[in-house]
Amino acid sequence: MSGVKKIKKSMEAGSVDLSLIALRDFVICQNAYLREIKKGDDVSDVPEMYHQNLIAEGVIAQGKEK
Amino acid sequence: MALTQPRVYYGIHSFTPYNLVTGLPYGIIKVLQGSTVALEAEQVDLMGGSSKYPWASEESTISADISLKVGQYENFMDELFLGKAPTDNAAETGGSVTTLTNKKGTSVKQASTGIASVGLKSGSSSAVKFGNYVVVAASTTTVDVYAYTDVDFGRGANASYQNDALKITATALTITSGAAVEIPNTGLELTGGSGSIGMTANDTATFSSRPINDDSADVVVGSAVDTIFPEFGAIIVTQKLGNGQMLEMNAYRCKAAGMGHPFEMGAFSQTEIKVKMLYDSAQDGVFAKRWVKPSTA
Numbered sequence: 001m002s003g004v005k006k007i008k009k010s011m012e013a014g015s016v017d018l019s020l021i022a023l024r025d026f027v028i029c030q031n032a033y034l035r036e037i038k039k040g041d042d043v044s045d046v047p048e049m050y051h052q053n054l055i056a057e058g059v060i061a062q063g064k065e066k
Numbered sequence: 067m068a069l070t071q072p073r074v075y076y077g078i079h080s081f082t083p084y085n086l087v088t089g090l091p092y093g094i095i096k097v098l099q100g101s102t103v104a105l106e107a108e109q110v111d112l113m114g115g116s117s118k119y120p121w122a123s124e125e126s127t128i129s130a131d132i133s134l135k136v137g138q139y140e141n142f143m144d145e146l147f148l149g150k151a152p153t154d155n156a157a158e159t160g161g162s163v164t165t166l167t168n169k170k171g172t173s174v175k176q177a178s179t180g181i182a183s184v185g186l187k188s189g190s191s192s193a194v195k196f197g198n199y200v201v202v203a204a205s206t207t208t209v210d211v212y213a214y215t216d217v218d219f220g221r222g223a224n225a226s227y228q229n230d231a232l233k234i235t236a237t238a239l240t241i242t243s244g245a246a247v248e249i250p251n252t253g254l255e256l257t258g259g260s261g262s263i264g265m266t267a268n269d270t271a272t273f274s275s276r277p278i279n280d281d282s283a284d285v286v287v288g289s290a291v292d293t294i295f296p297e298f299g300a301i302i303v304t305q306k307l308g309n310g311q312m313l314e315m316n317a318y319r320c321k322a323a324g325m326g327h328p329f330e331m332g333a334f335s336q337t338e339i340k341v342k343m344l345y346d347s348a349q350d351g352v353f354a355k356r357w358v359k360p361s362t363a
Binding site (some may be wrong): 031050057 | 205207208237238239240241242243244245247248262263264308
């Protein structure tokens with residue numbers, strides 16, 4: 001897919017592909033961390049602790065497990 | 067022989083209810099606007115014939131009431147007049163917060179997929195307010211917080227309303243697994259559940275907080291199973307006159323229920339309490355009067 005960046009992350013149980021282009025607008029607000037995300041943004045800079053939020057909120061799609 | 071000085075009573079000094087079993091006082095009420103003892107007797111008249119006037123008259127019943135007008139509200143008054151003794155709490159040097167409790171739905175307060183708890187944020191105790199809050203799931207992993215009143219918003223870090231719906235969070239707070247997020251300017255934080263966060267939008271949960279305090283009390287009034295209005299005795303004392311005269315009334319057995327809480331702009335709250343005086347068979351009386359004119363004032 002053109003314009004889509006994929007970053008492979010290795011995990012103990014295998015590797016998971018994550019598409020880190022925002023599919024919708026979203027705001028992460030937790031203590032001192034504030035990140036306003038617009039649809040189409042590259043969210044690879046978002047700390048991993050928020051990836052579950054991004055997936056649950058439909059901001060990014062979780063890729064297939066290898 | 068000249069007439070003696072007339073005996074007069076003036077003002078009101080105190081009203082002291084006491085336990086009928088032990089005799090110990092519950093406390094003393096001194097912010098009194100009045101403590102009127104009313105004794106009204108019903109009389110039954112015998113009428114007959116052409117006489118326009120009764121042939122005889124006898125008393126039937128006598129109502130004996132005390133009308134208290136008070137301007138103070140103590141814990142023992144809740145026990146006697148509202149039917150439940152408050153829980154008096156110890157001083158809280160860091161403030162306190164209640165347990166988060168689901169109000170609508172069950173997803174907000176959830177140990178795994180919601181918010182596990184609300185707690186005091188370390189180092190921010192000066193910002194904990196006298197507040198009552200609602201947490202609303204804004205989305206699957208975010209919440210907004212609303213406050214019912216801004217009476218204490220100025221304590222420590224200033225909180226503020228963001229809209230007319232009384233929301234205090236400018237941006238919905240992100241809840242993450244096992245991590246704490248501060249509710250800005252409240253001295254409080256929400257801790258995410260242990261699993262993957264997944265709340266249902268518009269579910270709600272509530273909690274309240276108290277600032278650093280020397281004393282506090284809580285009571286639930288009107289329980290269907292835990293409301294008792296105990297009988298009590300009462301000592302009423304009038305104001306001491308300039309010449310030293312004092313009057314005391316001891317109402318042996320009283321019963322009261324109801325204590326309004328009028329709140330009016332720019333005025334101290336003052337309420338009226340109706341107390342029934344009853345016959346006490348052990349004392350064979352309703353009340354006793356003691357009057358004294360000391361030799362020296």
